[in-house]
Structures are given as C-alpha cells and as structure tokens.
Amino acid sequence: MRWENLSSAPPDTGSPSGAASAAPPLPLALPGAVVRTFDTPAFAGMTFYEVQAKSILNRVPGTSRVPFEWTINPYRGCSHACAYCLAGETEILLADGGTRPLARLRVGDQIYGTVAQGNHRRYVRTEVLAHWSTVKPAYRITLEDGTELTASGDHRFLTPRGWKHVVSSPPGDAPRPYLALTDSLVGTGRSTATTDARPGGPDGRLDGTILGSRAALRIRGIEPLDGELRLYDITTGTGDFIANGVVSHNCFARNTHTYLDLDAGRDFDSKVIVKVNAGEVVRRELAAPKWRGEHVAMGTNVDCYQRAEGRYRLMPPILTALRDFANPFSILTKGTLILRDLPLLRQAATVTRVSVSLSVGFVDEPMWRSVESGTPSPRRRLDAVRQLTDAGFQVGVLMAPILPGLTDTxxxxxxxxxxxxxxGAVSVTPLPLHLRPGARQWYAAWLAREFPRLVPRYRALFGTGSYLPQAYQREVTARVRMAARRHGLHRAGSGEARQVTPTDVPAPVVEQLTLL
Incomplete structure (x- = not known):
C-alpha cells in the first residue's frame, strides 16, 4: 500500500459502538485522521486511526515471492497482540546492580534481563530498546514477602510453570494462562532485592547467576484498582527485565509501522490504521473499466479478521462487492471471526471462485502461548476449519510457520x-519460517530468551537473509507431504478454490435495524 493513497477521514457521521474520539498527536503520515479509542478492556491502550483510502486494490511488487498479484488490506497494524505495562514507580534492576523507577528509564540504559539455559534461567545484561507509557486499568499483585506490583491485566510475569498474564483473557478471546493465588513468581522479590542481598554479592555483578522461586514470592492477592493509571513499559534485548525483584515480560517489536512515522513495536500493536471506506472504494475499483477481474488475496499482510474487525465490520461490504462483481478471491486468517461472514462467503461461492484458508503452524499449546498468544488458539482455528467445511467449503490449511528445531520434528x-x-481440511500447504526485517529482530530476541541453544543453528540457517535454505525447505515440505498422504490430504495447487451451487445457499436473512 502506498501511503499517499490515504487521506484524512471526513467529518464524523457515526462510529462503531463504544467508540470515543481521542486527540493524541497524529503520525506525520496521517494528517487529519479521525482518532478513536474504545472504552472496553479488549482495546485498552489502543488507538485507531480512521482514514479514507483513495485506493484499496494493491498490486504486489513483481519481485515478491507470493503467488498472487493483487491484495486488499483494510487494516494496517494488528489488534491480535497484547500490551504489557507496569506502574512508573516499579524499580528496575540496572546493569550496575542499582535500581531505577521504570518511568525514568531511557532508551540505551543498561539493565538486567534473563536467558533460559537448560532447566535454569540466568541473569544477563541487556539494553532498553524502546520506552513508552499509556493510561489503562491496573491491578495490584501482592506477594507473601510484601512485594507489590502494579500492572495491567495483560502483563505477564514468570512463574515456575511459565509466563502468565495477570488476569484471564476478555470474554470471547482465546483462553490464556493467568496468575492464581497458588502461583509463585520467579526472582528475589523487592524486600530482599537490596544490594547486599542480591545473588552475586554486593558489587552487583549478577551475570550468569541462576534465578529461582521462593515460597516468599507466592501470590497473596490480586485486586483491581479504581479508575485508570499511567503505566509504562519497555522493549529490551532479552524480551524481559527485573521489576521489583521478579522477572517481567516486555512488549515485543516488529518493524512494520515505520512507513507511517510510527515505531515498530508498541505502535504496531496499539495504533491500528482503519480504512473505513474500504467497502465503498473496492466497489468503485471493481467497476472500473481497466479492472480485469483478477484474483484478490486478503489476509496475507495483516489479518483482515483481527479483533478490531469485530468493531469496524469492514469485511462484509468488501465481500458483498466481490460477490456482486463475481470477482475471485481468497482469504487467509488466524481469526475465527471469519465464521460471522459465512453466509456472505457462501453466496459469493455461487458466482465465483472463493478460497478459504486458515493458518495453523502447530498444535503445541505451550508453544502457541509463547510465540502467538495474541491469536486464537490452534484448537479454535481447527474448530473454524470444521465449521467452514460443514458449510460446504473445501478448506485449505497453511501450515505456517514451521519453526526450525521446534515444530519441524x-x-x-x-x-x-x-x-x-x-x-476436515482438504489440503495442507507447509510454509517454513521466514523472517523479514522487524519480525527477525523480535524472533531473534524471543529465541535467545526461550531457546538459546538454537541461536547458533538459526544463524547458520538464515545468515543475513530472510528465508531458510532451499534444501531445508524441500526436506520439511517432503515430510509434511508424506504425513498428508498418510492422512488423506494433498497439497493445495495454485488457484484451487471452492464453488458451491445456488441450492446450497440459504436465503438471505433480513435483519431489523438496532433500536436505540
């Protein structure tokens, strides 16, 4: 998408339910956009920039490896991800052994994070890569030794059983692990985190020291606080840091929003560009004499069925236009919200070729929680495959990403x-991991934190590029195809899609407008 093809939104004539206009500074590339926030926990700390797209059918660069030429992306940025924040007075362990309040940290500061080595986690020095703040609801977590932490509900702390959020996921979202009164946190705790008591001695040299969990770090209480608080977070080289003496997760970064003068980490997850006129524009462009009815791919860049779609409902008018012009299209998604539009998909499939694929790279739930926790679980995505199949679609599954050394066994x-x-899927198409700039940095930090033994292998496999060697890709693809044959599946061919007969489609349901 060329961003000069966006303009500011017109005067507000209505907004999604629960939306309120906001007035944070606009990115330089989006002058005049209508800015909204939503007063719901699922979108706390997020800002939506509503823009008028001048065009919506985007031609893919000829140098791209993807097997399609045109895409539609109604969103830029993604609300699948979570935002993690702590109170500004939270003491952060510095590389010199001292502490500093989180609010006073700056990019470039040297602090301590951790890395996993075998069955242990050790202190290592790392750097603050980004620092920001937001205002959102907060919770107080109290430990047996008197340590207190003030954090958002999305924030994650390390327990002996892995990373856990402060509270459970909002209603309707995928389940996620969260803290309970039976849990303990990993670290020393604030009350024992004085210079003399820290592991490693009074000089503050902690490098390589093993962390653990003590009975004194058992959670005594978790309580919501009144109103909203200003909270802070950082991105570090290890993906975590030591907050009030316990190990705290940080927000990860991806280099996507930089074209809009937005940063690649927090902004990607919390500042979503919404092309509110997408349905109107796609209808106009499909009607243009120069348009030849070429195949259009959706969900290949940013998921078109991310959580924000539940509010903005951009996909129904897009699908309606594609149906009315009998234009072939495909959808790739991790979002189970696609089931909402099943009637429209079936109607479109009576007049054109419609391909629906879901992405399921692996079924290992702990791995999903670690690397894709903001998306619906593999189980929920497979449930969506079954429902789409039962509706008459031949659903393909993109087995992506396949992670070397982790999910390629x-x-x-x-x-x-x-x-x-x-x-009930009819095909499976394997896609080994590829790491574009931004995603590469985030994944490298995650790998070093969670599976440091694999770092040398990844360096050898990827070098300075984004793609795995052809020999590795061929070998993994062959093993997936063999498994697929054993289970009666085949690899999807290019252009394979589903059409249903008109008799398969139920009559449209006439709905009464909402009464206010």
Whole structure:
C-alpha cells in the first residue's frame, strides 16, 4: 500500500459502538485522521486511526515471492497482540546492580534481563530498546514477602510453570494462562532485592547467576484498582527485565509501522490504521473499466479478521462487492471471526471462485502461548476449519510457520497434520519460517530468551537473509507431504478454490435495524 493513497477521514457521521474520539498527536503520515479509542478492556491502550483510502486494490511488487498479484488490506497494524505495562514507580534492576523507577528509564540504559539455559534461567545484561507509557486499568499483585506490583491485566510475569498474564483473557478471546493465588513468581522479590542481598554479592555483578522461586514470592492477592493509571513499559534485548525483584515480560517489536512515522513495536500493536471506506472504494475499483477481474488475496499482510474487525465490520461490504462483481478471491486468517461472514462467503461461492484458508503452524499449546498468544488458539482455528467445511467449503490449511528445531520434528508434524485432517481440511500447504526485517529482530530476541541453544543453528540457517535454505525447505515440505498422504490430504495447487451451487445457499436473512 502506498501511503499517499490515504487521506484524512471526513467529518464524523457515526462510529462503531463504544467508540470515543481521542486527540493524541497524529503520525506525520496521517494528517487529519479521525482518532478513536474504545472504552472496553479488549482495546485498552489502543488507538485507531480512521482514514479514507483513495485506493484499496494493491498490486504486489513483481519481485515478491507470493503467488498472487493483487491484495486488499483494510487494516494496517494488528489488534491480535497484547500490551504489557507496569506502574512508573516499579524499580528496575540496572546493569550496575542499582535500581531505577521504570518511568525514568531511557532508551540505551543498561539493565538486567534473563536467558533460559537448560532447566535454569540466568541473569544477563541487556539494553532498553524502546520506552513508552499509556493510561489503562491496573491491578495490584501482592506477594507473601510484601512485594507489590502494579500492572495491567495483560502483563505477564514468570512463574515456575511459565509466563502468565495477570488476569484471564476478555470474554470471547482465546483462553490464556493467568496468575492464581497458588502461583509463585520467579526472582528475589523487592524486600530482599537490596544490594547486599542480591545473588552475586554486593558489587552487583549478577551475570550468569541462576534465578529461582521462593515460597516468599507466592501470590497473596490480586485486586483491581479504581479508575485508570499511567503505566509504562519497555522493549529490551532479552524480551524481559527485573521489576521489583521478579522477572517481567516486555512488549515485543516488529518493524512494520515505520512507513507511517510510527515505531515498530508498541505502535504496531496499539495504533491500528482503519480504512473505513474500504467497502465503498473496492466497489468503485471493481467497476472500473481497466479492472480485469483478477484474483484478490486478503489476509496475507495483516489479518483482515483481527479483533478490531469485530468493531469496524469492514469485511462484509468488501465481500458483498466481490460477490456482486463475481470477482475471485481468497482469504487467509488466524481469526475465527471469519465464521460471522459465512453466509456472505457462501453466496459469493455461487458466482465465483472463493478460497478459504486458515493458518495453523502447530498444535503445541505451550508453544502457541509463547510465540502467538495474541491469536486464537490452534484448537479454535481447527474448530473454524470444521465449521467452514460443514458449510460446504473445501478448506485449505497453511501450515505456517514451521519453526526450525521446534515444530519441524516428526512428532510435531505428525500431530499437526493429523489434527488438520481430523478438522476436515482438504489440503495442507507447509510454509517454513521466514523472517523479514522487524519480525527477525523480535524472533531473534524471543529465541535467545526461550531457546538459546538454537541461536547458533538459526544463524547458520538464515545468515543475513530472510528465508531458510532451499534444501531445508524441500526436506520439511517432503515430510509434511508424506504425513498428508498418510492422512488423506494433498497439497493445495495454485488457484484451487471452492464453488458451491445456488441450492446450497440459504436465503438471505433480513435483519431489523438496532433500536436505540
């Protein structure tokens, strides 16, 4: 998408339910956009920039490896991700052994994070890469030793059983692990985190020291606080930091929003560009004499069925236009919200070729929680595959991403392909991990934190590029195809899609407008 094809939104004539106009500074590339926030927990700390797109059908650069030429992206940025924040007075452990309040940290400061080595987690020095603040609801977590932490409900702390959010996910979102009164946190706790008591001695040299969890760090209480508080967060080189003596997760960064004068981390997750006139523009462009009815791919850049779609409902008018012009299209998504538009998809499939694919890279739930926790779980996505199949679609599954050394084992491939087949999919297409700039930096930090033993292998595999060697891709693809044959699946061919007969489509349901 060329951003000069966006203009500011017209005067506000209505907004999604629960929306309120906001007035934070606009990105330089989006002058005059209508800015909204939503007064709901699911979108706390997020800002939506409503813009008028001048065009919506985007031509893919000829140098791209993707097998399609045109895309539609109604959103830029993604609300799948979570935002993690702590109170500004939270003491952060510095690389010199001292502490400093989180609000006073700055980019470039040297602090301590951790890395996993075998069954242990050790202190390592790291750097603050980004620093920001937001205002949102908060909770107080109190530990047995008197340590107190004030954090957002999305924030994650390390327990002996892995990372856990402060509270459970909002209603309707995928389940996520969250803290309970039986949990303990990993670290020393604030009350024992004085210079003399820290592991490593009074000189503050903690490098390589093993962290653990003590009975004194058992959670005594979790209580919501009144109103909203200004909270802060950072991005670090290890993906975590030491907050009031316990290990705290940080927000990760991706280099996507930089074209809009937005940063690649927090802004991608919290500042979503919404092309509010997408349905109107796509209808106009499909009617243009120069348009040849070429295949259009959706969901290949940013998920068109991310959580924000539940508010903005941009996809129904887009699908209606594609149906009315009998224009072939495909959708790739991790979002189960696609089921809302099942009647429209079936209507479109009576007049053109419609391809629906869901992305399920693996079925390992702990791995999903670690690397894709902001998306619907693999189980929920496979449930969506079953419902789409029952509706008459031949659903393909993109087995992506396949992670070297983590989800490319025979056991993982077999379990994933078996689950895909059991859900009723007709094909599986493997796609090994590729790391573009931005995603590469985030994944490298995550890998070093969670699986440091694999870092040398990834360096050898990727070098300075974005793609795995062809030999590796061929070998993994062959193993997925063998598993697919064992389970009666085949690899999708280019252009394979689903059409249903008109008799399969129920009559449109006439709905009464909402009464106010």
């Amino acid at each position: 025979e056991e993982s491939i077999e379990a994933t392909v078996a689950a895909i087949a059991a859900a």
